[in-house]
Amino acid sequence: MENPIKRKTNLFFSDIVGYSKMIANNESHTLDLLKEHDIILKKEINAKEGTIIKHIGDAIFAEFPSINNAVEASIAIQKELSHRNSIYRGKDQFNIRIGLHQGDIVEKDGDLFGNDVNICSRIESISLPGSIAISNQALEQLNGNWYTHEYGKVKLKNIPAPQTIHRIYIDKADFQKTRHEDLINRLLDLNINIVNPDEKFEDDIETIGFMYPQNLGKAEDDFFCHSFLEQLIGDFSKIEKIRTSDMFEVGRYKNVDLSISELALKLSVSNIIQMSIINTEDNFKINLRLISMDNGDELIQETWSGKHNEQQKISGNIIIKIADIFNVELTEELKKLFNRENNVDNQAYKKYLEGKFLSDNMSNAGDLERSQQLLEEAIDIDDEFAEAYSNLGMTQNLLGDFEDAEEMLETALDLAEDSENDYALMTIYNHLGIYYKGRKKHKKAIRYFEQGIKLLKIYQDDLMEAKFLHNIAGSYSRIGDHDRALDFLYKSQKINKKLERPLGDNYSEIGVRYKELQKYDEAITYFNQAIKIYKSEGKNFNIARVEIIKSGIYITIGDFDKSIKSLDRAKMVAEEFEDELMDGRIMLCYANIHYTQKKYDKSKESITNAIDHFQNINNNNLILESMILLIQLHLETSDFDLANKVFKKCNRISKRVKDPIILSALKTLALDEKLNID
Incomplete structure (x- = not known):
């Protein structure tokens, strides 16, 4: 050397x-x-x-x-x-x-x-x-x-x-x-x-990027590499003087052959953490190196090992050591949080990590069902495991089992509050807010988001606070308080800007708020800004999602040519993902455009394609929504026998659907006298 x-x-x-x-x-x-x-x-x-x-x-x-x-x-x-x-x-x-x-x-x-x-x-x-x-x-x-x-x-x-x-x-x-x-x-x-030349910025921030952990165990153990990396990045976000690359950035370079110094340049950081992890039945071991890009020196080379339920504590110990090397002082609250003992059963915790991974990173049909099974098994082993209840609730929410989801989330809250588990409460408040926001119970959602924000201020977790502010804005908008919604979004944007985080999601959500205010020009402007940022980050999935929303705006204002162009762009971008949900949504949007234009043959073809995609992932909510449009199409073309045939199928599917909006639409359709309902 x-x-x-x-x-x-x-x-x-x-x-x-x-x-x-x-x-x-x-x-x-x-x-x-x-x-x-x-x-x-x-x-x-x-x-x-x-x-x-x-x-x-x-x-x-x-x-x-x-x-x-x-x-x-x-x-x-x-x-x-x-x-x-x-x-x-x-x-x-x-x-x-x-x-x-x-x-x-x-x-x-x-x-x-x-x-x-x-x-x-x-x-x-x-x-x-x-x-x-x-x-x-x-x-x-x-x-x-x-x-x-x-x-x-x-x-x-x-x-x-x-x-x-x-x-x-x-x-x-x-x-x-x-x-x-x-x-x-x-x-x-x-x-x-x-x-502004006079604007002041913090000059004592340390930046860290991560090489995606090398899995030294079996291929199916990759969930643990992902889970530990997510834990570490989440814990670092609570420290104001240390900034890290996020999971998306690290994931982009998971299978890219780059040296440590090359990766540091790609991630725009001054330090790189390199990890290798071996996961066994009851334990795991992590080899970690921290390398400075200022001089190429190795600042840490150390091994940590423990049981799966010690993941949080080992992550905390790593962060405490790195903070000490960088002369970053941690608050007593953070030290207490990082050193907290986890009393959850070890096997239950391992099943929880795998179940959470499957739910958060759906890539195959059946992932949600497998996630639900693993989380239920974790709860069977340890029935006081708050995080498992919370994540099971969110998985059931994605599956459309809303009553069960609510019960699991409320149980998680009771357990975390009884045990004063702030670590779990930060996540549970967010999950409850997201759940009730989705169920249109916005005042209840706001209450949970506000509780989460208060807790986050104690631990100075700016990144998580920005996410809560982003989420609470949607609920304020739904109850008609658009000014407050935009205020929360701008606060979230300010935090993300300070942390030098990408602003694509902020611009996208502000666009949604202007869409709801029927200020369509402003909405399109913000959506286009979001798309530019998503393009620079390679977030093509988000680009497709925003183009679909833009398409809806163009339908509303009667500009069908632009609506089709937005959907065409969404379809082109989405082709690389093979994502059934995204493909189905795009087809359903095409169907609505063609239906509005009275191009019924094209609309029927798009509806059929949409239903095929939704059936592949067993999404009964969207299957039912698509079939309701198909009934309306048959009624418009006087195909009453076909309309009745589809309606009977809808009735069977509706028994597995709990979304009140879709069920209400079906109930309204049943009043049409052209349908021959027994």
Whole structure:
């Protein structure tokens, strides 16, 4: 191992715009383009005496002997790619972003570490397609005259001090094509965080990312790797001075071959936790390493082991140790929470973890039923296990067993309050709020959300508080208090912005609130902002969900062309998931549009497809909703025999449905005199 060398250098990062989507659409062709990309960039980097440190997928990390060399190479690259793209068309074109910075690094084992490496990587991420972004620090060292526009002060993800960033244009003609105000508007449109120069930010935050834990046991034990990682990330969220990547971010790179330093750049963090876990019948063992990306040093290498019901305590012990290394002081309340003994039976806890995993991460038909079985078995073993009752209630809620769900959730609350189990209460209050919100009992939902928010303030869990505020907003909106609903959403947004969390869900929910206020232009604006963020995160499932809501708005205002286009986009995005529920909802939306347009044959075809999807996942609520539309269609086309036949099926299915809204719709339909009801 080489001795680390500290020095100043000129840094270069680049990546291909939309590379992940290109790979998904045509992997073979995209890899051919990547080879051409590498040849072009290598030639120009070498021509200006640059050194490629490494390739990170489609990204290139390099350094140069001077910032002038780095800029000249960058301009040469963008000019050559611009000329190339003028010759090629469509799928044969590609664009890159380039970010440049000058700063101090630590060279160790052929890699470069340090905060300035992180800064350069973040600068590249906010460069516009086909352009070059450069830090003010680097620009001030640049000799000669260059065409530039200033972004302003930009808050880069997980970089405490905002950076002044500039765009360098490849020539005068390129510069003259863009007005400064147009550049700023485009940056804001892309949700680049341009801040007030006087705005203050915390400068003593530690950031941690995670490699998805390596499972050293059987394949079916992966649920425990997921559960422990979720526990650890959830516990870290209670510490104001430490921020971590979330489960979605970590999951994106679960099966991607990246080194520790490469993953840190992808996650925009200064430290990485690497874990391997072996899970046995009664115990588990975790090997954990904490590596600093400031210098490549290993800060922790340690092993923890225990029974499954000690998961919370072991997670707490790990966090206490890491907080001590970072000189982060924990409150007495948090120390007490992290050291709390869990008296739940070990086998019951293991079944609970697996059942919760299946319910939270449904991927196959029957996962919910298997989750219910495991959670019931956990309760049979330990009938005072509050979290098992709560998660069983939420699983039953998803299955449509609402009365049983309510009983389980109320039992969970009684048990947690009797045992003063704050750890469980944080989750149970949220579950109860979500349940009663879904059952349209909004005042009751609000009461539970408010109790949760009060408890969270004791433990300073900002991230969970943002989720509660987000959820409570929906209930206030449903009782007609839209101003208060928006106020809660803006508070949630403020917390997420402070924590540098993505704002897609906030924008989406604000869009829903404006939709309910019938302010459709504002709703569409927020939905489009949400979609842009979801695209940057690769959250295609959320994109499809928002496009479906947009489609509903366009139906309401009679713009069927835009409604169809939104559904077409949702369908295209959803194709990669093979998600029966999403596919069924899309088909049902198509059916409603065609029905409204009196295109009854197309509507019937879409209804049939929707029912097929819902039957595959045994979702009787949506099967019944689809069949009610089918009855209405048959009545419109005077197919009374078919209408009666479908109605009889609906009556049979309704015995397994407890949703009052759908049952009320069926009851209203039964009053139609065209139906021959015995």
